[in-house]
Amino acid sequence: MSSDDRTRLAALLEAVHPLHAQAMSDAEQRQAQLTKPAGALGVLEPVSVRLAGVQGTCPPRPLTSPAVAVFAADHGVHAQGVTPWPQEVTAAMVENFRAGGAAVNVLARQAGAEVYVVDVGVAGEVSPDDRVWVRKVRAGTADLSVGPAMSEDEALVTLLAGADVARELVERGHDCLLTGDMGIANTTASAALVAAFTGAPVGEVTGHGTGVDDATWRRKVEVVAAAVAALGGAPDGPAADPVEVLAAVGGLEHAALAGFVLGAAAARVPVVLDGMIAGAAALVAHALAPSVVDHWFAGHRSVEPGHAVTLAHLGLRPLVDLDLRLGEGTGAVLALPVVQAAGAVLREMATFDSAGVARK
Amino acid sequence: MSSDDRTRLAALLEAVHPLHAQAMSDAEQRQAQLTKPAGALGVLEPVSVRLAGVQGTCPPRPLTSPAVAVFAADHGVHAQGVTPWPQEVTAAMVENFRAGGAAVNVLARQAGAEVYVVDVGVAGEVSPDDRVWVRKVRAGTADLSVGPAMSEDEALVTLLAGADVARELVERGHDCLLTGDMGIANTTASAALVAAFTGAPVGEVTGHGTGVDDATWRRKVEVVAAAVAALGGAPDGPAADPVEVLAAVGGLEHAALAGFVLGAAAARVPVVLDGMIAGAAALVAHALAPSVVDHWFAGHRSVEPGHAVTLAHLGLRPLVDLDLRLGEGTGAVLALPVVQAAGAVLREMATFDSAGVARK
Numbered sequence: 001m002s003s004d005d006r007t008r009l010a011a012l013l014e015a016v017h018p019l020h021a022q023a024m025s026d027a028e029q030r031q032a033q034l035t036k037p038a039g040a041l042g043v044l045e046p047v048s049v050r051l052a053g054v055q056g057t058c059p060p061r062p063l064t065s066p067a068v069a070v071f072a073a074d075h076g077v078h079a080q081g082v083t084p085w086p087q088e089v090t091a092a093m094v095e096n097f098r099a100g101g102a103a104v105n106v107l108a109r110q111a112g113a114e115v116y117v118v119d120v121g122v123a124g125e126v127s128p129d130d131r132v133w134v135r136k137v138r139a140g141t142a143d144l145s146v147g148p149a150m151s152e153d154e155a156l157v158t159l160l161a162g163a164d165v166a167r168e169l170v171e172r173g174h175d176c177l178l179t180g181d182m183g184i185a186n187t188t189a190s191a192a193l194v195a196a197f198t199g200a201p202v203g204e205v206t207g208h209g210t211g212v213d214d215a216t217w218r219r220k221v222e223v224v225a226a227a228v229a230a231l232g233g234a235p236d237g238p239a240a241d242p243v244e245v246l247a248a249v250g251g252l253e254h255a256a257l258a259g260f261v262l263g264a265a266a267a268r269v270p271v272v273l274d275g276m277i278a279g280a281a282a283l284v285a286h287a288l289a290p291s292v293v294d295h296w297f298a299g300h301r302s303v304e305p306g307h308a309v310t311l312a313h314l315g316l317r318p319l320v321d322l323d324l325r326l327g328e329g330t331g332a333v334l335a336l337p338v339v340q341a342a343g344a345v346l347r348e349m350a351t352f353d354s355a356g357v358a359r360k
Numbered sequence: 361m362s363s364d365d366r367t368r369l370a371a372l373l374e375a376v377h378p379l380h381a382q383a384m385s386d387a388e389q390r391q392a393q394l395t396k397p398a399g400a401l402g403v404l405e406p407v408s409v410r411l412a413g414v415q416g417t418c419p420p421r422p423l424t425s426p427a428v429a430v431f432a433a434d435h436g437v438h439a440q441g442v443t444p445w446p447q448e449v450t451a452a453m454v455e456n457f458r459a460g461g462a463a464v465n466v467l468a469r470q471a472g473a474e475v476y477v478v479d480v481g482v483a484g485e486v487s488p489d490d491r492v493w494v495r496k497v498r499a500g501t502a503d504l505s506v507g508p509a510m511s512e513d514e515a516l517v518t519l520l521a522g523a524d525v526a527r528e529l530v531e532r533g534h535d536c537l538l539t540g541d542m543g544i545a546n547t548t549a550s551a552a553l554v555a556a557f558t559g560a561p562v563g564e565v566t567g568h569g570t571g572v573d574d575a576t577w578r579r580k581v582e583v584v585a586a587a588v589a590a591l592g593g594a595p596d597g598p599a600a601d602p603v604e605v606l607a608a609v610g611g612l613e614h615a616a617l618a619g620f621v622l623g624a625a626a627a628r629v630p631v632v633l634d635g636m637i638a639g640a641a642a643l644v645a646h647a648l649a650p651s652v653v654d655h656w657f658a659g660h661r662s663v664e665p666g667h668a669v670t671l672a673h674l675g676l677r678p679l680v681d682l683d684l685r686l687g688e689g690t691g692a693v694l695a696l697p698v699v700q701a702a703g704a705v706l707r708e709m710a711t712f713d714s715a716g717v718a719r720k
Contacts, residue, residue, distance in 0.1 A: 035456055036463055037570035041690070042663065042683030084720035092717040096395055101710025103396055109708070110701045210397035210720070303402065321681060322698070323402030330401070337697040338682070341470045348469070350461025357452040360444035360570070 005156045009243075012163050012259070013289045015266035019053030026058035027051075033351040037360075043317065047297065047342035054270045054295050059346035063176040063270070066113040066336055067169050068329040069260060070097055070104060070180030071162065073121030073252035074140030076149065078185040082220045085184045085210060087140075091124035093182050097328075098132050104180055104328035111336045113178060115329075118165055120158055121183075121252030135161045141251055144189060145223045148248045155247035155255045159284075162259030163266070170267045177264040177271050178299070178336065179278040180329025181253050187304060188220055190280035192249035194306040195228045197242075197283035198313045202228055205306030207276070207325075224249075242287035250284070257281030262288070265295035272339060274332040275302030275324065279310035286314055297339055300324055300331030365516045369603075372523050372619070373649045375626035379413030386418035387411075393711040397720075403677065407657065407702035414630045414655050419706035423536040423630070426473040426696055427529050428689040429620060430457055430464060430540030431522065433481030433612035434500030436509065438545040442580045445544045445570055447500075451484035453542050457688075458492050464540055464688035471696045473538060475689075478525055480518055481543075481612030495521045501611055504549060505583045508608045515607035515615045519644075522616030526623030537624040537631050538659070538696065539638040540689025541613050547664060548580055550640035552609035554666040555588045557602075557643035558673045562588055565666030567636070567685075584609075602647035610644070617641030622648070625655035632699060634692040635662030635684065639670035646674055657699055660684055660691030 027049040032038060039045065051060040072094050078087050096102045097117045100109075108115045118133045119126040123140040126132065137158045141149035150158075166177055187209035194205045202225040208217055227249045231240065246255055258281045264271045273282055273296055286293050298316035301308060303325040311318060319335040352359050387409040392398060399405065411420040432454050438447050456462045457477045460469075468475045478493045479486040483500040486492065497518045501509035510518075526537055547569035554565040562585040568577055587609045591600065606615055618641045624631045633642055633656055646653050658676035661668060663685040671678060679695040712719050 034463070035453070035461065036686050040570065040684065040686035041463060042685065044682065044684070086718050086720075089718055092715070093395070096710055096715045096717060099710065099715065101395065101708070101715050103394070103401060103705060103709055106704050106708040107701050110697065110704050210400065319682065320698075322404065322679065324400065324404070325402065326396050326400035334698065334701060337470065338680075338694065341467050341694060344466050344470050345463060348461075348466040349463055350456055350459065355452070355456045355459065355461050357456060358446050358449055360446075 002153065005160060008160055009156060012262055012266060016262060016289045016292045018291055019294050020056035023056050023058045024049050024053040027346055030058065030346055034349040035352055035355050035357050041345060044342040044345055047339060048346045051270055051339065051343050054268060056268060060343040062343060063340050065174050066176040066178060067174040068104060068108055068113050068115050068178035068180045068333055069165055069169065070115065070117045070182055070329055071253035071256045072117060072119050072182040074123040075183055075185035075189055075251055076141045076143035077145055077188050077223060079143050080145050080223050082188045082216065082223060083185050083209060083212060087123055087184050090182055090184050091122050091126065094119065094122060094126055102328060103326055103330050104333060107330055107333040111333050113333055113336060118256065120161060120256040137161065137252055144192065144227045144249045149189065149250055150247050150252065152243055152247045155243050158252050158255035159259035162256030163263030166260045166263030167267060170269050175269060177269055178329055178332040179257055179260065179274045181257065181274065181277040181327050183251055183253050186251050186253065186277050188224060189249060189251040189254060190276050191306050192224045192227050193254060193280035193283060194310050195224065196231055196245050196249060197287060198309050200309045205309050207304035207306060242284050246284050253277065254281040254284065258284040261285050261296060262292055265292045271296045272299045272332040272335055274299055274329045275327060276304035276307040277327055279307050282314060283310060299335035302331065362513065365520060368520055369516060372622055372626060376622060376649045376652045378651055379654050380416035383416050383418045384409050384413040387706055390418065390706055394709040395712055395715050395717050401705060404702040404705055407699060408706045411630055411699065411703050414628060416628055420703040422703060423700050425534050426536040426538060427534035428464060428468055428473050428475050428538035428540045428693055429525055429529065430475065430477045430542055430689055431613035431616045432477060432479050432542040434483040435543055435545035435549055435611055436501045436503035437505055437548050437583060439503050440505050440583050442548045442576065442583060443545050443569060443572060447483055447544050450542055450544050451482050451486065454479065454482060454486055462688060463686055463690050464693060467690055467693040471693050473693055473696060478616065480521060480616040497521065497612055504552065504587050504609045509610060510607050510612065512603055512607045515603050518612050518615035519619035522619030523623030526620045527627060530627045530629050535629060537629055538689055538692040539617055539620065539634045541617065541634065541637040541687050543611055543613050546611050546613065546637050548584060549609060549611040549614060550636050551666050552584045552587050553614060553640035553643060554670050555584065556591055556605050556609060557647060558669055560669045565669050567664035567666060602644050606644050613637065614641040614644065618644040621645050621656060622652055625652045631656045632659045632692040632695055634659055634689045635687060636664035636667040637687055639667050642674060643670060659695035662691065
């Protein structure tokens, strides 16, 4: 790794501050005065407190300009037959995102979120425009089953590119960042990251992705298990430096997403995570700077079994649980209204005193 | 019961048609062509199919003008000390709804839904306006622990008033109806209805409501158990005619809500149910016209234990599960974006053919 990039990484991690204690305390006190039984709004209450802590103000500001960044990349492990989908689908889906026809576009329009696509490693050619950013580090990873997916330098550069995307979106005025992803075979790399960072057995964190049959699933487990074993290290934790693990078995979108969710936290902007791919990337970021997890909301729980393991490891409760397994950011976008609603409760609800309602 | 009201009830039940089979089949076929792996949008897919079936068209029309009706009433069983909250809070909360300061107002503004309040039995005086409708049948129920909560005539008249509210809201252009409720002590009446209609043990369906202590909870269970036992009948099913059960142990808001969710179905307008109180009322409607349940979406799962029993009995999966236990319609309003998003998927997503994306 170049010493300049190492310095930039250190500065990024240093910029992840703890949540704002006074804002959180104010939010808790305000919740107790609102016209409802204590705790009756369930998870909305801690979500509102966390939002105040991330923004450093109570009540939290409304999230009026959310943006989802869909990081797209290809995977050399595709050659091992871990998915029935052709690799070309990654680039074709980038065009579908550009045209506004993919699921994440539809759900983002419903939720009032902007969609950006960031090519950090699509194998095919992608043309840039205002909403499709080309930050390609390499045209897809190498096959993680025969060697490292990328060099540590590439992993670090891609991570920093993801952090830059977060910074640039915040500079454009976006006040809530949602993670998205696209990359045929990316659940394979995700399973490897989850196994490496959580220590969970490979068979328990490897899923059926876009819908592979049992024979393909067994092949996928073998590939992931061999890659994770090659990392060495203790069975109950990461084998080595997080960037080394990321380079060995991750994807370019994982690297960028890890930087993205660190960069958002450094800018004190809340993050809504999507599912399995985002979770795997979040494990990398969490290993680098454990307190970063406090700045995030888990949008949903994916059907992919590794995702529940990931959420438990990170201590995050999903806001939506609807058997999604699509990625793209769909679960994050579906959860966005819940986060917005939690903040609105603190800003807009009457108190017992203001409304003249008797307490028990 | 007057024969005229009996005739109106029969006409209402007759107007609940089955879902539109062709629209549902069209929706299923369209789901299979959209640019995503089959099933990858999880629960959004059957929600979209149901929405097409309720509206009788595919793709379903957007839900651009949702409305939540908060039915408010008081409960004679309050005299038994089943809650620490004073009865006057019901009327005070009606004024909080009118002023826009309650949780349901805040969440409805976030979701773009209008809030109407319908007084069907508040003990205090309520002034009508364009959004606060006074359809009071009596000023609160009698104490269900010493006799029927209301007469069967009153139950039927209130049920028909709820159906009228649904019809009037649809005539105003509202295209999705959400249930709301307010009434101190209404979880007691709800638990009695749930036990009566599902046959579940009273101790398993009676919860801590707005947060009662253990002694109050035990008192609540005794009261509910005695009322349910007085109904007679088999332990695994309703004791008698649904309207008779409703009159014996229900609340005026339960009666109105039962009519409301039947009236919406008769108008082919989708319903999003809130939690425990809505669920108890839904059991009445379901007992009267079993197919009505197909027109509903379960907004959320309440912490109240009787609600999970209710959802299982009705065969509904909650769209949101965030430990809410407030009522008012808050869980329904939080779930509304999920229903809207499901419909948008069918209207707006590209197909594999239109987007030029290869299939596996």
